[in-house]
Protein backbone atom coordinates (compact mmCIF):
# COMPACT_ATOMS: atom_id res chain seq x y z
CA UNK A 1 0.00 0.00 0.00
CA UNK A 2 1.43 3.34 -1.02
CA UNK A 3 1.26 5.89 1.82
CA UNK A 4 -0.54 9.10 1.04
CA UNK A 5 -0.30 12.66 2.19
CA UNK A 6 -4.03 13.18 2.17
CA UNK A 7 -5.53 12.81 5.63
CA UNK A 8 -8.03 10.08 6.28
CA UNK A 9 -10.34 10.40 9.25
CA UNK A 10 -12.51 7.50 10.33
CA UNK A 11 -15.43 9.24 12.02
CA UNK A 12 -16.59 6.33 14.15
CA UNK A 13 -16.66 5.25 17.75
CA UNK A 14 -16.72 1.59 16.73
CA UNK A 15 -13.61 -0.35 17.79
CA UNK A 16 -14.47 -2.95 15.12
CA UNK A 17 -14.27 -0.40 12.31
CA UNK A 18 -10.97 0.90 13.63
CA UNK A 19 -9.50 -2.62 13.74
CA UNK A 20 -10.74 -3.45 10.25
CA UNK A 21 -9.37 -0.29 8.64
CA UNK A 22 -6.07 -0.74 10.46
CA UNK A 23 -5.66 -4.05 8.65
CA UNK A 24 -5.15 -2.12 5.41
CA UNK A 25 -1.93 -0.63 6.85
CA UNK A 26 -3.19 2.80 6.07
CA UNK A 27 -2.53 5.89 8.17
CA UNK A 28 -5.74 7.32 9.53
CA UNK A 29 -7.09 9.15 12.54
CA UNK A 30 -10.26 8.49 14.46
CA UNK A 31 -12.91 10.98 15.46
CA UNK A 32 -15.87 9.83 17.49
CA UNK A 33 -19.25 11.21 16.43
CA UNK A 34 -22.49 10.93 18.32
CA UNK A 35 -25.78 11.34 16.49
CA UNK A 36 -29.40 10.34 17.02
CA UNK A 37 -29.73 6.96 15.29
CA UNK A 38 -33.48 6.51 15.79
CA UNK A 39 -35.19 5.37 12.57
CA UNK A 40 -38.13 7.52 11.48
CA UNK A 41 -41.61 5.96 11.21
CA UNK A 42 -41.83 3.77 8.08
CA UNK A 43 -38.34 4.82 6.98
CA UNK A 44 -37.06 2.34 4.41
CA UNK A 45 -33.66 0.67 5.06
CA UNK A 46 -32.02 2.45 2.11
CA UNK A 47 -33.28 5.87 3.22
CA UNK A 48 -32.31 5.24 6.82
CA UNK A 49 -28.77 4.03 6.17
CA UNK A 50 -28.01 6.77 3.64
CA UNK A 51 -29.29 9.37 6.10
CA UNK A 52 -27.12 7.90 8.87
CA UNK A 53 -23.80 8.05 6.98
CA UNK A 54 -24.55 11.56 5.71
CA UNK A 55 -25.52 12.78 9.19
CA UNK A 56 -22.39 11.25 10.72
CA UNK A 57 -20.28 13.04 8.08
CA UNK A 58 -21.90 16.40 8.84
CA UNK A 59 -21.35 15.82 12.58
CA UNK A 60 -17.67 15.09 11.91
CA UNK A 61 -17.26 18.29 9.87
CA UNK A 62 -18.99 20.22 12.66
CA UNK A 63 -16.48 18.84 15.15
CA UNK A 64 -13.55 19.77 12.93
CA UNK A 65 -14.96 23.27 12.51
CA UNK A 66 -15.37 23.50 16.24
CA UNK A 67 -11.80 22.64 17.15
CA UNK A 68 -9.76 23.75 14.14
CA UNK A 69 -6.84 21.98 15.76
CA UNK A 70 -6.39 20.23 12.48
CA UNK A 71 -4.78 23.35 11.02
CA UNK A 72 -2.66 24.09 14.08
CA UNK A 73 -1.06 20.68 13.70
CA UNK A 74 -0.04 21.44 10.17
CA UNK A 75 -2.34 18.78 8.80
CA UNK A 76 -3.05 18.48 5.11
CA UNK A 77 -5.65 20.67 3.55
CA UNK A 78 -7.45 17.78 1.93
CA UNK A 79 -9.17 15.31 4.19
CA UNK A 80 -11.29 12.26 3.46
CA UNK A 81 -13.84 11.55 6.17
CA UNK A 82 -15.16 8.00 6.31
CA UNK A 83 -18.51 7.36 7.97
CA UNK A 84 -20.29 4.07 8.15
CA UNK A 85 -23.51 2.52 9.37
CA UNK A 86 -24.60 -1.09 9.76
CA UNK A 87 -28.16 -2.43 9.96
CA UNK A 88 -29.95 -5.74 9.60
CA UNK A 89 -32.84 -6.03 7.16
CA UNK A 90 -35.52 -8.72 7.43
CA UNK A 91 -36.75 -10.66 4.35
CA UNK A 92 -39.73 -8.30 4.02
CA UNK A 93 -37.14 -5.78 2.77
CA UNK A 94 -38.61 -3.14 5.07
CA UNK A 95 -37.85 -3.99 8.68
CA UNK A 96 -34.65 -2.38 9.92
CA UNK A 97 -32.73 -4.11 12.73
CA UNK A 98 -30.71 -1.62 14.75
CA UNK A 99 -28.96 -1.82 18.12
CA UNK A 100 -31.32 -3.26 20.75
CA UNK A 101 -32.81 -0.65 23.04
CA UNK A 102 -33.12 -3.34 25.71
CA UNK A 103 -33.76 -7.00 26.45
CA UNK A 104 -37.30 -7.12 24.95
CA UNK A 105 -36.25 -5.39 21.75
CA UNK A 106 -33.36 -7.85 21.29
CA UNK A 107 -35.68 -10.83 21.82
CA UNK A 108 -38.21 -9.56 19.32
CA UNK A 109 -35.46 -9.10 16.69
CA UNK A 110 -33.96 -12.53 17.40
CA UNK A 111 -37.35 -14.25 17.15
CA UNK A 112 -37.68 -12.88 13.64
CA UNK A 113 -34.12 -13.85 12.74
CA UNK A 114 -34.33 -17.37 14.19
CA UNK A 115 -34.17 -20.15 11.57
CA UNK A 116 -34.28 -17.46 8.91
CA UNK A 117 -32.13 -15.40 6.56
CA UNK A 118 -31.63 -11.68 7.09
CA UNK A 119 -29.33 -9.27 5.33
CA UNK A 120 -26.68 -7.08 6.90
CA UNK A 121 -26.21 -3.79 5.11
CA UNK A 122 -23.28 -1.50 5.73
CA UNK A 123 -23.16 1.89 4.07
CA UNK A 124 -19.91 3.81 3.81
CA UNK A 125 -19.67 7.46 2.85
CA UNK A 126 -16.37 9.06 1.85
CA UNK A 127 -16.56 12.83 2.13
CA UNK A 128 -13.64 14.84 0.75
CA UNK A 129 -13.27 18.21 2.40
CA UNK A 130 -10.86 21.04 1.81
CA UNK A 131 -9.56 23.51 4.34
CA UNK A 132 -10.53 27.01 3.28
CA UNK A 133 -7.55 29.37 2.99
CA UNK A 134 -6.80 31.21 6.22
CA UNK A 135 -8.90 34.34 6.54
CA UNK A 136 -11.68 33.05 4.28
CA UNK A 137 -13.46 31.04 6.95
CA UNK A 138 -16.97 32.31 7.42
CA UNK A 139 -19.60 32.08 10.07
CA UNK A 140 -22.86 30.27 9.54
CA UNK A 141 -25.30 29.62 12.35
CA UNK A 142 -22.74 31.11 14.75
CA UNK A 143 -20.21 28.37 13.90
CA UNK A 144 -17.00 28.84 11.99
CA UNK A 145 -17.09 27.10 8.64
CA UNK A 146 -13.49 26.26 7.88
CA UNK A 147 -14.01 23.47 5.36
CA UNK A 148 -15.87 22.96 2.13
CA UNK A 149 -17.09 19.65 0.79
CA UNK A 150 -15.55 18.98 -2.60
CA UNK A 151 -16.68 15.41 -3.22
CA UNK A 152 -18.79 12.75 -1.57
CA UNK A 153 -19.60 9.17 -2.49
CA UNK A 154 -21.60 6.42 -0.83
CA UNK A 155 -21.63 2.67 -1.23
CA UNK A 156 -23.90 0.08 0.42
CA UNK A 157 -22.77 -3.52 0.70
CA UNK A 158 -25.19 -6.34 1.54
CA UNK A 159 -24.45 -9.75 3.07
CA UNK A 160 -27.03 -12.50 3.59
CA UNK A 161 -26.78 -14.18 7.00
CA UNK A 162 -28.57 -17.40 7.97
CA UNK A 163 -29.39 -18.06 11.63
CA UNK A 164 -29.97 -21.46 13.20
CA UNK A 165 -33.21 -21.94 15.19
CA UNK A 166 -32.87 -20.10 18.52
CA UNK A 167 -34.31 -21.27 21.82
CA UNK A 168 -35.36 -19.00 24.68
CA UNK A 169 -32.44 -20.34 26.72
CA UNK A 170 -29.93 -19.46 23.99
CA UNK A 171 -31.33 -15.94 23.73
CA UNK A 172 -31.32 -15.49 27.49
CA UNK A 173 -27.69 -16.65 27.84
CA UNK A 174 -26.57 -14.46 24.97
CA UNK A 175 -28.28 -11.37 26.37
CA UNK A 176 -26.55 -11.98 29.71
CA UNK A 177 -23.14 -12.03 27.97
CA UNK A 178 -23.48 -8.28 27.28
CA UNK A 179 -22.29 -8.72 23.70
CA UNK A 180 -25.56 -7.85 21.89
CA UNK A 181 -26.07 -4.38 23.32
CA UNK A 182 -24.05 -2.20 20.92
CA UNK A 183 -24.55 -4.24 17.75
CA UNK A 184 -27.05 -4.01 14.92
CA UNK A 185 -29.55 -6.87 15.14
CA UNK A 186 -28.19 -7.56 18.62
CA UNK A 187 -25.38 -9.91 17.66
CA UNK A 188 -21.70 -9.97 16.81
CA UNK A 189 -20.59 -12.47 14.18
CA UNK A 190 -17.01 -11.88 15.32
CA UNK A 191 -17.87 -12.93 18.88
CA UNK A 192 -20.18 -15.39 20.64
CA UNK A 193 -22.82 -14.59 18.03
CA UNK A 194 -20.85 -16.69 15.52
CA UNK A 195 -22.48 -19.78 17.05
CA UNK A 196 -25.85 -18.64 15.70
CA UNK A 197 -24.64 -18.19 12.11
CA UNK A 198 -24.85 -21.27 9.89
CA UNK A 199 -24.01 -19.50 6.63
CA UNK A 200 -23.20 -16.15 5.09
CA UNK A 201 -23.29 -15.06 1.49
CA UNK A 202 -21.19 -11.98 0.85
CA UNK A 203 -18.52 -9.97 2.61
CA UNK A 204 -17.66 -10.99 6.18
CA UNK A 205 -16.09 -7.62 7.07
CA UNK A 206 -19.34 -6.02 5.92
CA UNK A 207 -21.19 -7.85 8.71
CA UNK A 208 -18.62 -6.74 11.29
CA UNK A 209 -19.23 -3.12 10.29
CA UNK A 210 -16.89 -2.09 7.46
CA UNK A 211 -16.65 -3.82 4.05
CA UNK A 212 -12.90 -3.47 3.83
CA UNK A 213 -12.16 -4.18 0.16
CA UNK A 214 -15.03 -1.97 -0.98
CA UNK A 215 -14.02 0.82 1.41
CA UNK A 216 -10.45 0.77 0.12
CA UNK A 217 -11.74 0.90 -3.46
CA UNK A 218 -13.83 3.93 -2.50
CA UNK A 219 -10.80 5.68 -0.99
CA UNK A 220 -8.74 4.82 -4.06
CA UNK A 221 -11.43 6.15 -6.34
CA UNK A 222 -11.60 9.38 -4.41
CA UNK A 223 -7.84 9.91 -4.47
CA UNK A 224 -7.49 8.97 -8.16
CA UNK A 225 -5.87 11.69 -10.21
CA UNK A 226 -4.18 13.29 -7.21
CA UNK A 227 -0.63 12.74 -5.99
CA UNK A 228 -2.15 11.06 -2.97
CA UNK A 229 -3.56 8.06 -4.78
CA UNK A 230 -4.05 5.06 -2.51
CA UNK A 231 -3.17 1.72 -4.11
CA UNK A 232 -4.70 -1.45 -2.77
CA UNK A 233 -2.47 -3.83 -0.81
Ligand SMILES: Cc1cn([C@H]2C[C@H](O)[C@@H](COP(=O)(O)OP(=O)(O)OP(=O)(O)O)O2)c(=O)[nH]c1=O
Nearest residue numbers: 012013014085086183184187188189207208209
Ligand atom coordinates in the same frame (compact mmCIF):
# COMPACT_ATOMS: atom_id res chain seq x y z
C1 LIG B 1 -24.33 -7.52 12.64
C2 LIG B 1 -23.13 -7.00 13.41
C3 LIG B 1 -23.01 -5.66 13.75
N1 LIG B 1 -21.92 -5.23 14.45
C4 LIG B 1 -21.77 -3.82 14.83
C5 LIG B 1 -21.11 -2.95 13.74
C6 LIG B 1 -21.46 -1.56 14.21
O1 LIG B 1 -20.41 -1.11 15.07
C7 LIG B 1 -22.74 -1.75 15.03
C8 LIG B 1 -23.93 -1.04 14.40
O2 LIG B 1 -23.97 0.29 14.83
P1 LIG B 1 -23.55 1.53 13.94
O3 LIG B 1 -24.46 2.65 14.28
O4 LIG B 1 -23.43 1.14 12.50
O5 LIG B 1 -22.08 1.88 14.44
P2 LIG B 1 -21.55 2.32 15.87
O6 LIG B 1 -22.56 3.14 16.61
O7 LIG B 1 -21.01 1.09 16.56
O8 LIG B 1 -20.29 3.21 15.49
P3 LIG B 1 -20.28 4.66 14.76
O9 LIG B 1 -19.63 5.57 15.75
O10 LIG B 1 -19.45 4.43 13.52
O11 LIG B 1 -21.70 5.05 14.47
O12 LIG B 1 -23.00 -3.16 15.05
C9 LIG B 1 -20.91 -6.11 14.81
O13 LIG B 1 -19.93 -5.72 15.44
N2 LIG B 1 -21.02 -7.43 14.46
C10 LIG B 1 -22.08 -7.93 13.78
O14 LIG B 1 -22.12 -9.15 13.49
